[in-house]
Amino acid sequence: MHKKTAFSFPDEVLEHVFSFIQSDKDRNSVSMVCKSWYEIERWCRRKVFVGNCYAVSPRMVIKRFPEIRSIELKGKPHFADFNLVPDGWGGYVFPWIVEMAGAVPWLEEIKLKRMVVTDESLELIAKSFKNFKALVLSSCEGFSTDGLAAIAASCKNLKELDLRDCDVDDLSGHLLSHFPDTYTSLVSLNISCLGSDEVSFSTLERLVCRCTNLRTLRLNRAVPLDKIANILRRAPQLVDFGTGTYAADLRPDSYSDLAGAFSSCKELRSLSGFWDVVPDYLPAIYPVCSKLTSLNLSYATIQSPELIKLVSHCPNLQRLLVLDYIEDSGLEVLASSCKNLQELRVFPSDPFGVEPNVSLTEQGLVAVSSGCPKLQSVLYFCRRMSNEALVTVAKNCPNFTRFRLCIIEPRTADYQTLEPLDVGFGAIVQYCKDLQRLSLSGLLTDRVFEYIGTYAKKLEMLSVAFAGDSDLGLHHVLSGCESLRKLEIRDCPFGDKALLANAAKLETMRSLWMSSCAVSFRACKLLGQKMPRLNVEVIDERGPPDSRPESCPVDKLYIYRTVAGSRFDMPPFVWTMEDDPSLQLS
Amino acid sequence: MGPIIITFSTIFSKLPSLIPSFCPLVYGGLVLLGGGNGDASSGVSTDESAVLPKVEVVSEACSSYPAESELELGLGLSLGGGGGATGKTKAANSSWGECGRILTAKDFPSVVSQRTNNGGPSSVAVSGTKRAAESVSHESCSPTGASQVVGWPPIRAYRMNSLVNQAKAQRGDEGDNGIVEKDKPKDALKKRLNCNGKQTTVNEKGHLGFVKVNIDGIPIGRKVDLNAHSSYESMAQALEDMFLRSPNSVENEPLTMASKLLDGSSEFVLTYEDKEGDWMLVGDVPWRMFVSSVRRLRIMRTSEANGLAPINESNERQRSKPI
Numbered sequence: 029m030h031k032k033t034a035f036s037f038p039d040e041v042l043e044h045v046f047s048f049i050q051s052d053k054d055r056n057s058v059s060m061v062c063k064s065w066y067e068i069e070r071w072c073r074r075k076v077f078v079g080n081c082y083a084v085s086p087r088m089v090i091k092r093f094p095e096i097r098s099i100e101l102k103g104k105p106h107f108a109d110f111n112l113v114p115d116g117w118g119g120y121v122f123p124w125i126v127e128m129a130g131a132v133p134w135l136e137e138i139k140l141k142r143m144v145v146t147d148e149s150l151e152l153i154a155k156s157f158k159n160f161k162a163l164v165l166s167s168c169e170g171f172s173t174d175g176l177a178a179i180a181a182s183c184k185n186l187k188e189l190d191l192r193d194c195d196v197d198d199l200s201g202h203l204l205s206h207f208p209d210t211y212t213s214l215v216s217l218n219i220s221c222l223g224s225d226e227v228s229f230s231t232l233e234r235l236v237c238r239c240t241n242l243r244t245l246r247l248n249r250a251v252p253l254d255k256i257a258n259i260l261r262r263a264p265q266l267v268d269f270g271t272g273t274y275a276a277d278l279r280p281d282s283y284s285d286l287a288g289a290f291s292s293c294k295e296l297r298s299l300s301g302f303w304d305v306v307p308d309y310l311p312a313i314y315p316v317c318s319k320l321t322s323l324n325l326s327y328a329t330i331q332s333p334e335l336i337k338l339v340s341h342c343p344n345l346q347r348l349l350v351l352d353y354i355e356d357s358g359l360e361v362l363a364s365s366c367k368n369l370q371e372l373r374v375f376p377s378d379p380f381g382v383e384p385n386v387s388l389t390e391q392g393l394v395a396v397s398s399g400c401p402k403l404q405s406v407l408y409f410c411r412r413m414s415n416e417a418l419v420t421v422a423k424n425c426p427n428f429t430r431f432r433l434c435i436i437e438p439r440t441a442d443y444q445t446l447e448p449l450d451v452g453f454g455a456i457v458q459y460c461k462d463l464q465r466l467s468l469s470g471l472l473t474d475r476v477f478e479y480i481g482t483y484a485k486k487l488e489m490l491s492v493a494f495a496g497d498s499d500l501g502l503h504h505v506l507s508g509c510e511s512l513r514k515l516e517i518r519d520c521p522f523g524d525k526a527l528l529a530n531a532a533k534l535e536t537m538r539s540l541w542m543s544s545c546a547v548s549f550r551a552c553k554l555l556g557q558k559m560p561r562l563n564v565e566v567i568d569e570r571g572p573p574d575s576r577p578e579s580c581p582v583d584k585l586y587i588y589r590t591v592a593g594s595r596f597d598m599p600p601f602v603w604t605m606e607d608d609p610s611l612q613l614s
Numbered sequence: 615m616g617p618i619i620i621t622f623s624t625i626f627s628k629l630p631s632l633i634p635s636f637c638p639l640v641y642g643g644l645v646l647l648g649g650g651n652g653d654a655s656s657g658v659s660t661d662e663s664a665v666l667p668k669v670e671v672v673s674e675a676c677s678s679y680p681a682e683s684e685l686e687l688g689l690g691l692s693l694g695g696g697g698g699a700t701g702k703t704k705a706a707n708s709s710w711g712e713c714g715r716i717l718t719a720k721d722f723p724s725v726v727s728q729r730t731n732n733g734g735p736s737s738v739a740v741s742g743t744k745r746a747a748e749s750v751s752h753e754s755c756s757p758t759g760a761s762q763v764v765g766w767p768p769i770r771a772y773r774m775n776s777l778v779n780q781a782k783a784q785r786g787d788e789g790d791n792g793i794v795e796k797d798k799p800k801d802a803l804k805k806r807l808n809c810n811g812k813q814t815t816v817n818e819k820g821h822l823g824f825v826k827v828n829i830d831g832i833p834i835g836r837k838v839d840l841n842a843h844s845s846y847e848s849m850a851q852a853l854e855d856m857f858l859r860s861p862n863s864v865e866n867e868p869l870t871m872a873s874k875l876l877d878g879s880s881e882f883v884l885t886y887e888d889k890e891g892d893w894m895l896v897g898d899v900p901w902r903m904f905v906s907s908v909r910r911l912r913i914m915r916t917s918e919a920n921g922l923a924p925i926n927e928s929n930e931r932q933r934s935k936p937i
Contacts, residue, residue, distance in 0.1 A: 107765065109768070109770045109771065110764075110765030110766070110768045110769070110770070110771070111764060111765050111771060111824060111837075111839075112764065112765045115836045115837045116834075116836055144834060146833050146834060147833065148833065167770070167772070170833070170834050170835070193770065193772040193773075195771075195772070195826075197828075197835075221772065303776075326773070327776055375769070375773065376767065376769070377777075379767045379769055379777075409767060409769075434767055434768060436767050438763065438766065467768075491768075493766065493768075518765070519763075
């Protein structure tokens with residue numbers, strides 16, 4: 029192989045050194061140092077992350093990294109979460125499983141986000157990977173409990189089965205009974221999204237009993253409160269617990285039973301679930317509150333007074349997800365009680381109501397920003413905002429890495445001055461120099477994009493809706509945001525000019541989504557022709573874009589860089605703009 | 615020539631009514647595009663002075679125009695053309711690069727003249743651009759309530775389902791006194807939940823009209839937006855279109871659904887699961903009642919649809935085996 033001089037290390041040494049380098053970015057850098065490092069690195073890379081499953085083919089990945097043990101894939105664009113990507117668009121995992129089943133039999137871990145997973149795929153996983161350990165499906169769909177049963181039955185070394193917000197066809201309640209009696213290696217189980225009304229509690233209890241390494245258990249809504257105590261007693265080592273329905277007829281013995289069960293869990297740090305909460309039962313969790321770092325109450329329809337009481341018991345809280353029932357008053361208490369808070373998400377309880385149903389305004393956000401110095405990540409739904417509040421928040425929290433504000437009514441102006449919120453968001457990007465993710469809302473002109481292009485140099489993901497005046501806005505973002513990887517835009521008056529002028533930028537990004545904007549079909553074709561390393565997908569359910577004039581705007585546009593060329597699994601309402609202008613549209 | 619751009623600017627000039635302090639200056643620039651060849655110069659000079667103050671602010675922040683590959687891609691409105699485009703682009707290039715100045719008709723002399731020559735395309739283009747501009751103006755002129763816009767507010771479908779289910783559970787039990795097949799304590803509990811805290815008044819019609827549809831023979835389901843339909847016929851038509859015209863990209867079984875799903879003359883029949891978990895033939899109940907109680911749809915082969923109440927016997931509910 030290579031001549032070893034006194035100045036080069038043997039491959040094994042380099043490999044050993046590389047094994048301490050885990051991050052993809054660093055691994056990628058290592059691989060670019062020289063050819064021999066590229067070779068050594070590719071043979072010892074164990075984890076691969078593919079941010080867009082269509083950016084590369086499975087064969088290419090496996091050819092370069094033949095010894096991977098873990099793969100993470102993302103499929104549909106983020107706006108698919110909000111039903112903006114028509115059903116059937118794509119993101120099928122099956123071709124990946126097929127390739128890996130043959131070439132990477134030692135695969136241990138598969139993590140998927142926004143992909144279509146079929147029972148056939150799951151069955152193939154169960155059959156092909158003898159040492160399979162972890163399956164994490166996040167916002168996936170297309171499979172049923174039958175496929176999961178195959179995994180449970182066959183994967184003797186399974187440690188993790190995590191279904192987050194998946195759309196699962198729940199055919200029976202007996203998934204858990206497919207774990208063999210000899211199976212004990214479960215560490216993490218999340219079935220919170222399963223809808224079945226029947227769960228065999230005895231099966232669940234026996235499973236929990238024999239899996240002594242269980243750390244994470246998130247149950248689904250079907251599990252009633254009176255069953256929780258038994259489960260908790262059998263798993264006092266739990267670190268992360270998600271309840272089912274948190275409602276039961278109030279009986280003194282069942283309450284004390286529950287409270288006792290919770291207090292036996294000394295390691296509990298994270299709680300979630302809490303559907304249908306009966307407030308009287310909430311104090312049962314007080315024994316564990318002082319050590320809680322993460323609390324997800326975003327399905328709990330309890331009011332501000334109860335929330336305040338609860339939150340005051342949790343001084344070590346780092347992460348809180350809650351409905352806007354908490355109100356400004358509750359957020360003020362949060363600000364004074366939880367000094368370690370790093371992440372806050374406030375969801376709307378009545379997103380379509382015309383009038384506000386709760387008193388949650390910009391004041392709550394200001395209070396938290398002022399009281400919680402470690403706050404880094406915010407997702408906040410509210411109905412009014414002011415530039416003044418945003419500037420205050422920005423100055424209070426220069427450490428923000430994620431800031432997503434959703435003012436529910438599109439194009440809402442500053443409620444005090446009636447001006448656009450350009451200055452407020454401008455302050456956010458100016459003061460928060462490490463901002464990686466930003467979502468805008470409210471009334472915004474091209475000016476906010478000027479600020480973003482000027483200041484948001486570390487911004488990686490930007491979500492824009494109902495904002496801007498002209499192509500200049502888009503141009504500011506594409507030309508100014510050096511770290512931009514993902515840009516998603518809906519209902520903005522951005523057309524061809526900025527897009528075409530910044531075509532090269534698109535190759536430095538993972539993807540661009542534009543829907544209900546003003547990009548013409550002609551521009552899409554031009555981009556597709558001139559930029560062979562981009563897939564320019566026109567998504568239009570009205571029919572073929574060439575049945576309309578070229579200057580007609582397309583409905584939806586999804587552009588992503590790829591080394592795999594056009595994909596072959598497109599539905600009839602998706603057209604990829606071809607490299608060769610003489611090719612007909614398929 | 616003019617027609618496209620005049621329309622563009624006419625539409626845009628409606629916008630000031632919503633955002634008074636900003637439009638005139640910004641759109642002053644765009645209106646310039648509307649001038650014809652001859653008028654451009656005079657038009658430019660007058661309005662440009664109005665535009666400048668705003669543009670100067672912009673220019674400080676404007677980064678340099680990326681020079682290399684974008685040269686081929688014009689900034690102009692006419693992009694199909696070859697040589698003409700390049701010449702025009704260079705002019706456009708420098709204007710972007712200087713100070714992000716809003717482009718004027720001076721930058722696109724060839725474009726404008728091309729437009730003049732083709733009467734056909736330009737008139738066609740008018741309608742196209744107008745549609746684009748109209749869609750923009752429509753958004754801004756009619757204050758769109760959040761409930762009328764797809765995918766807004768941006769709440770994950772999973773969370774929406776949960777909200778809707780909680781709301782339905784609370785509302786549904788208020789009316790369901792007759793059906794006593796579930797545990798009584800659970801019903802009583804749900805009634806109590808109505809008293810605890812405010813009800814989540816998720817608009818029934820508001821957003822969550824998407825229900826899953828599966829058809830026998832194809833493992834991957836689709837979703838249909840019930841809010842987009844106001845009758846059984848319309849929905850059935852959409853379903854037929856969805857499954858008829860798209861050979862599913864993963865599954866290659868051709869489907870022959872020659873006639874409508876509703877009248878029983880097809881080899882397929884349309885069924886749905888209601889909120890109680892019963893499978894019913896679609897068409898039994900009034901449309902609105904159907905929309906509020908449907909959980910998901912299944913297009914079943916007629917041969918398997920035994921035991922489901924036929925369309926005529928609307929009062930009988932028979933249990934049928936779930937999938």
